[in-house]
Amino acid sequence: MARKSKGRQKVAMVKMPNESNLQVTFSKRRSGLFKKASELCTLCGVEVAIIVFSPGKKVFSFGHPGVETVVERFITRSPPQISPTMQLIEAHRNASVRELNLQLTQVCNQLEMEKKKAEEINQTRKANKSQCWWESPIEELNMPQLQQLKLSLEQLKKIVATQADKLLIQNSQAHLHSQFYASTSSGAVLPFESKNGVFNPEIVPSHGHNLGYGRGFY
């Protein structure tokens, strides 16, 4: 796939000439600015207020502990009021911020892992392309290959259907079996005993297998 964007470019420190670029830049950089401010507050425990007017005259603001608090402090030039109640509120808020930061870190790590996974899969597929023509994108295949692939896929589809039936039958048998066991008193000879071979617990599939993917998400 051809590169869509030119990557990180150096930008001249003047007002951007292109209107829509300006809008996009504002949006991205404002978001990044608030992120940096948030990190500064977390890492160094400082109080911050940032006020930004958008090209469309809307106003965005970030403040810790709050925009109003910091602005008040600046305007009145007075030292911060530290009442016991406020300290309690402050402590509470800081605790919840700590929680949120942990959560955010967790999700970001998970995201990074998934991205790495995607990269690995892409590499594998790329490496296999030369040996396995059917792994190439459909756009790159010629007519006989397309015909071939179509037939193979239709065949595979049938196999998948068969396998699905197999599982359905096994699952319903397992269900019946467990229900039966639950309602029967001990001692009686049970028609669905394992040695009859009708129900083998080992066939019942548990979960996704060692190809390395999860249980599916939908």
Place this chain on the structure above:
Amino acid sequence: MTRKKVKLAYITNDSARKATYKKRKKGLMKKVSELSTLCGIDACAIIYSPYDSQPEVWPSPLGVQRVLAQFRNMPEMDQSKKMVNQESFLRQRITKANEQLKKQRKENREKEMTQVMFQGLIGKSLNSLNMMDLNDLGWLIDQNLKEIHKRVETLNKEANNSQVVAAAATYGAGPSVEVKISPEQAERQAFEVNIDAMQRQQWLMDWINPQEPMGFGGDEVNNLPFGDANHNALWSSAFFP
């Protein structure tokens, strides 16, 4: 440039915290300045730290006052509409990150399933797949078949067009003669030309008509208890709920 990732928590080491503060404060001011210049907008920043009795500001104390006046002149609702603090801002970021994570997982699931499909094509057993996997796999196969069908149609159209053009050229500037070639003919022509490539992949043909039992028991395929049509109900849109 950081060498290692910084943990998103209060820096307990005093000197490290002070050093970080100095660097990041400088960087933050720079970013505000750039935003203001690049987008031609008004902005201000105020930072209170334990290291200074006076706040650090951008652009200047007077500049801040100007922007604050502008800010406070706005109706209360406009001021607070896009106002965030640490908590609300972090919640927003978590939501966004979760959305990205969900999207990436979905993409990866499709990629992985594609690999499973490829392996299924060369005879790997499906025994270890659960119901959900089979569902998704079936859906994926259908998607691919649709794409192939579309592609075949496109190629046929192109083949037809080039035939028509070639024919028109041969017959010269007379009344336009439409040379109609059926899609099947075009397919066959393209097919025959590449018969060598086909023969090279003979082994794949063998897979379609298995001579030996494959991992899943090839002969089961010919004795389907239910017709193919019944299983279309199984393939819900696994990837696009």
